[in-house]
Amino acid sequence: MLDWVLSESFLMNVIAYAIPIIFAACASLISNKAGISAINIEGAMSVAAVAGALMSHFSGSWIVGLAFAMTAGVLMMMLLALAALWLRADSFLSGIALNTFASGICLLIVKGVLNGRTDSSTAPSVMVPQVRFPLLSDVPVVGKAIFSQNLLFYIMLAVLAFLVVLLNCTKLGVQIKTAGYHPEASESVGVSVKRTRVIALVICGVMAGLGGAYLSMANLGYFSAGMVSGRGFMGIAAEAMGAGAPIKAGLFALLFGAVDYFAVGGQTVLSFPYELLNTLPYLMTLITLIIYATAQKRKKG
Amino acid sequence: MNEVLCMKNITKRYENGVLANENASFSLCKGEIHAIAGENGAGKSTLMKILFGAEQPTEGVIELSGKQVKITSPKVATRLGIGMVYQHFMLVDELPVYLNVFLGIEKRRGILLDKQAMIRETYELCRKYDMPVDPMAPCGELPVSLRQKVEILKVLARKAEIIILDEPTAVLTPQETEQLFRQLRILRNDGHTIVIITHKLKEMKMLCDRITVMRQGRTVGVVNAADVTEQQLSELMVGNAVLLKVNKSPAHPGKIVAEMQKAVVPGSGRLRLDNVSFSVRAGEILCLAGVEGNGQQQAAECMTGQIAYQGSVKVLGQEVSGRSVRTIRNLGMAHIPEDRMTMGTDQQASLHENLISVDFGSNTRLGFLRNKKLRLRSEQQLMDFGVKGQYHTPIALLSGGNMQKVVVARELSQSPKLIIADQPTRGVDVGAIAFIHEKLVSLRDKGCGIVLVSADMSEVLSLSDRILVFHEGQIVAEITDVGNTSEQQLGRYMLGIDRMEAGS
Ligand SMILES: Nc1ncnc2c1ncn2[C@@H]1O[C@H](COP(=O)(O)OP(=O)(O)O)[C@@H](O)[C@H]1O
Ligand SMILES: [Mg+2]
Numbered sequence: 001m002l003d004w005v006l007s008e009s010f011l012m013n014v015i016a017y018a019i020p021i022i023f024a025a026c027a028s029l030i031s032n033k034a035g036i037s038a039i040n041i042e043g044a045m046s047v048a049a050v051a052g053a054l055m056s057h058f059s060g061s062w063i064v065g066l067a068f069a070m071t072a073g074v075l076m077m078m079l080l081a082l083a084a085l086w087l088r089a090d091s092f093l094s095g096i097a098l099n100t101f102a103s104g105i106c107l108l109i110v111k112g113v114l115n116g117r118t119d120s121s122t123a124p125s126v127m128v129p130q131v132r133f134p135l136l137s138d139v140p141v142v143g144k145a146i147f148s149q150n151l152l153f154y155i156m157l158a159v160l161a162f163l164v165v166l167l168n169c170t171k172l173g174v175q176i177k178t179a180g181y182h183p184e185a186s187e188s189v190g191v192s193v194k195r196t197r198v199i200a201l202v203i204c205g206v207m208a209g210l211g212g213a214y215l216s217m218a219n220l221g222y223f224s225a226g227m228v229s230g231r232g233f234m235g236i237a238a239e240a241m242g243a244g245a246p247i248k249a250g251l252f253a254l255l256f257g258a259v260d261y262f263a264v265g266g267q268t269v270l271s272f273p274y275e276l277l278n279t280l281p282y283l284m285t286l287i288t289l290i291i292y293a294t295a296q297k298r299k300k301g
Numbered sequence: 302m303n304e305v306l307c308m309k310n311i312t313k314r315y316e317n318g319v320l321a322n323e324n325a326s327f328s329l330c331k332g333e334i335h336a337i338a339g340e341n342g343a344g345k346s347t348l349m350k351i352l353f354g355a356e357q358p359t360e361g362v363i364e365l366s367g368k369q370v371k372i373t374s375p376k377v378a379t380r381l382g383i384g385m386v387y388q389h390f391m392l393v394d395e396l397p398v399y400l401n402v403f404l405g406i407e408k409r410r411g412i413l414l415d416k417q418a419m420i421r422e423t424y425e426l427c428r429k430y431d432m433p434v435d436p437m438a439p440c441g442e443l444p445v446s447l448r449q450k451v452e453i454l455k456v457l458a459r460k461a462e463i464i465i466l467d468e469p470t471a472v473l474t475p476q477e478t479e480q481l482f483r484q485l486r487i488l489r490n491d492g493h494t495i496v497i498i499t500h501k502l503k504e505m506k507m508l509c510d511r512i513t514v515m516r517q518g519r520t521v522g523v524v525n526a527a528d529v530t531e532q533q534l535s536e537l538m539v540g541n542a543v544l545l546k547v548n549k550s551p552a553h554p555g556k557i558v559a560e561m562q563k564a565v566v567p568g569s570g571r572l573r574l575d576n577v578s579f580s581v582r583a584g585e586i587l588c589l590a591g592v593e594g595n596g597q598q599q600a601a602e603c604m605t606g607q608i609a610y611q612g613s614v615k616v617l618g619q620e621v622s623g624r625s626v627r628t629i630r631n632l633g634m635a636h637i638p639e640d641r642m643t644m645g646t647d648q649q650a651s652l653h654e655n656l657i658s659v660d661f662g663s664n665t666r667l668g669f670l671r672n673k674k675l676r677l678r679s680e681q682q683l684m685d686f687g688v689k690g691q692y693h694t695p696i697a698l699l700s701g702g703n704m705q706k707v708v709v710a711r712e713l714s715q716s717p718k719l720i721i722a723d724q725p726t727r728g729v730d731v732g733a734i735a736f737i738h739e740k741l742v743s744l745r746d747k748g749c750g751i752v753l754v755s756a757d758m759s760e761v762l763s764l765s766d767r768i769l770v771f772h773e774g775q776i777v778a779e780i781t782d783v784g785n786t787s788e789q790q791l792g793r794y795m796l797g798i799d800r801m802e803a804g805s
Binding site: 191 | 376387416
C-alpha cells in the first residue's frame with residue numbers, strides 16, 4: 001500500500017481529483033465573502049459540465065466549450081441572485097431548489113440532444129489540452145504532477161492567485177468583504193450591497209463553471225448524469241474549514257481530493273469493503289468540520 | 302454669527318405611521334459645537350438622518366449657505382460636506398482601520414489599492430487631531446472608544462465641514478468622554494462645525510456653544526449653553542422637572558444572596574479577573590465600578606453564568622459553574638444585560654414576544670400558551686413601566702430608552718431575589734433613567750439584592766449603597782460611605798492612581 005501512496009501516479013491522481021473540488025471551494029469562498037451562501041455550486045457545476053461537453057463536441061473547439069461552461073455556471077448563479085437578492089428568498093433553500101433543478105435540466109438536455117441517453121459518451125467532448133513543461137516535468141515524484149498537467153490545473157492556480165489579489169488588494173475586494181461582514185456599512189458609504197453580491201456571484205459562477213468543465217472536458221471525455229457527485233459540496237466544506245482563506249481552503253480541498261481518490265483507487269489495492277471506502281469522503285467532512293468547529297469555539301471562548 | 306445651514310419646518314412620517322418630526326427647525330452657525338438634546342424618541346436621530354440624507358423628509362426644506370438643497374442620499378450629503386457618525390457604528394471589524402477610514406473612497410493606483418497612501422493619510426489625520434489609533438490594526442480588536450475615533454476619521458477623510466455625532470458619549474467612560482471633547486474642540490478650532498446629540502446635561506454645558514432642545518418631534522427651543530442651568534435644560538427636555546437625585550433611604554442589608562470567592566477569569570495577556578472575592582446582601586445596591594475593561598463586567602458575567610471561571614461563585618446558595626442560565630434564573634436571578642440590542646431583546650420579535658420570552662408562568666394549558674392571559678399580562682407590564690408602544694409593536698421600532706424599559710419590565714416583573722444590572726441606563730434618556738433608578742430602589746427596599754455595573758460616575762454615586770472599584774481585574778477599593786465620596790476620589794480609584802489597603 002505504501003508503494004501505491006508514494007508512487008508518481010498517486011499524486012497525479014490526487015491532484016486530478018482535487019481540481020474540481022478546489023474550483024468549487026473558490027466559488028464558495030467568493031460568494032461567502034460577499035455574504036451569500038451559494039450551495040447550488042454543486043448544481044451549477046453539473047449544468048456547466050453538460051454545456052461544456054456538448055458545446056465543445058458540436059463546435060469542435062474546447063475554447064467554445066469552456067466559454068459555454070462558464071456561462072452556464074454564471075446563469076445558474078444569476079438564478080440564485082434572482083431568488084435570493086430580488087425575490088428575497090432564503091439563499092440556502094433557493095440553493096437546494098436550484099440543485100434539484102440542475103440535475104433535472106441536465107438530464108433533460110442530454111436526453112433531448114442525444115435521443116434519450118443519460119450520458120454523452122456517444123458525443124465525446126473536445127478535451128482541454130494537456131500542458132507539459134520540458135525538463136521540469138522530469139523531476140521525480142512531483143515533476144509530472146505539477147509540470148505536466150491539464151491546462152485547467154494551471155488555470156486553477158491562476159484562479160487562486162486571482163482570489164488572493166482580488167480580496168486583499170482591490171477595491172472590489174474591499175466591497176465584497178464589506179458586503180459580507182457588515183452590509184449596512186456598505187450602504188452607509190453609498191456602495192450597493194446588491195450590486196456587489198451580483199458581481200461576486202458572477203465570479204462564483206465562472207469558477208463553478210470551470211470546475212464543471214474539468215469534469216466533462218478533462219477528467220472524463222463526456223458528460224454523465226450525477227458525475228459531480230458531491231464535489232461541489234466538498235468544496236463548500238473545504239472552504240468552511242479554510243475559514244475564508246483562499247490558500248487554506250485550497251489545501252483542504254486537496255485533502256478532500258486525496259480522500260476521494262483514496263476511496264476509489266484504494267478499492268483495487270486494499271482488501272477492504274468498498275462500501276466503507278466510499279463513505280470516507282463524507283466521514284472526512286464530518287470529522288474535519290467537528291475539529292474546525294471546536295477550534296473556532298476555543299478561539300472565541 | 303453666520304449661518305451655514307438651516308432646516309425649516311421639517312416633518313417626517315415613517316412608513317409605519319410614526320410621526321418622528323413635526324415642523325422641526327434647526328440652524329447651525331459656522332464653527333460652533335451645537336447640541337441636540339431631548340428624551341429618547343424625541344426625534345433627534347431622525348432629524349439628523351434627514352440632514353445626512355439617510356431619510357427623506359415628508360415636508361420641509363434644507364438650506365446650505367443660503368441655497369436650497371435636496372439631500373437625497375448620504376452620498377449627496379458627503380459631497381455637500383456633511384458627515385455623520387451613527388449611534389451604531391458602521392465599521393467592518395475584519396478590515397484594518399485605514400480601509401475602514403477610506404471605505405467607499407478607496408485610493409487606487411491602477412486597479413490595485415494604494416495601501417501606502419491610505420495608511421499615510423490615516424496616520425496624518427490621527428496626528429493632526431490627536432487620536433491614538435493604529436492605522437493597521439483590525440477594527441474589531443479596538444475598544445469602543447477607539448472604534449468611535451475611526452468613525453470620526455472616516456468622516457474627516459471625506460473632508461466633511463459639518464460633522465454630526467449621534468450620542469457619541471453613550472458608550473464612553475468619563476475619561477474617554479473628556480478625551481473626545483478635547484478632540485472635538487480641536488476640530489472646531491480647525492473650522493469644522495459640529496452637531497452632537499446627547500442626553501447628558503453636564504456635557505452640553507461643558508462642551509457646547511448652543512443647544513437645540515427637542516420634545517415629541519418638535520424643536521422646543523434654542524439656547525446658549527452659557528445662559529441656562531441644568532435644571533432649566535431638563536425641564537425643557539421633558540416638559541416638567543425631573544429629579545436628578547435618587548430618593549432613597551439607608552439600606553438594611555440582610556443575608557448574603559450572592560458570593561464570589563477567589564474568582565479568576567483568564568484573558569489574553571493578563572487575568573481579566575484576578576482573585577476577586579466579595580459578597581452581595583439582600584436589600585443593598587452593590588456597585589461594581591470601573592473603567593471599561595477592568596474586570597467588573599466579567600465579575601457580573603460570572604454570576605449570570607455567561608463565562609467560565611476558576612474559584613467559587615455562588616448565587617442564591619448555588620455554585621454557578623456547571624448550571625444552566627435557566628437554572629440560575631429559576632433560583633430568582635434577573636439580569637439586565639449591557640447590550641439591549643443583541644443580548645437583551647430579540648430584535649425580530651414584538652414587545653409581547655420579548656416580554657414573555659423568559660417566563661410563561663402558569664399561563665400554559667396542556668403545553669399550549671394561554672395567549673389571552675399572557676397578552677393581558679404584557680399590556681399591564683407595558684403600562685406599569687411606561688413603555689411607549691403596543692404589545693404587537695415590533696421592538697426594533699422603539700427608541701433605545703423604550704427598548705431598555707421593555708428589558709427592565711421583563712426582568713423586574715419576575716419578583717427576583719437578585720438583580721444583575723449591567724449598565725442599565727447607558728444611552729437612556731433622563732426620564733427613563735429616573736424611572737429605572739426608582740424601580741431598582743423599590744426592589745431593594747423589598748429585600749432584593751442588586752449588583753449594578755456602571756461607568757457613569759453620577760449614577761454610581763447616587764444609586765449605590767456600597768461600591769467596589771475594579772482596576773486591572775482586582776478590587777482596589779471598597780467604599781461604604783458613598784454619600785461622602787466625591788467624583789474626583791472615585792475617579793482616582795477607577796484610574797488606579799489611589800488604592801485602598803485591604804481590610805481598611
Ligand atoms: N426606521 C423607522 N421606522 C419607523 N419608526 C421609526 C424609525 N426610526 C425611528 N422611528 C420612531 O421615530 C421616533 C423618533 O425616533 P428617533 O429619531 O430615533 O428618536 P431619538 O433619536 O430622539 O431617540 C421614535 O418613536 C421611533 O420609534
Ligand atoms: Mg437616537
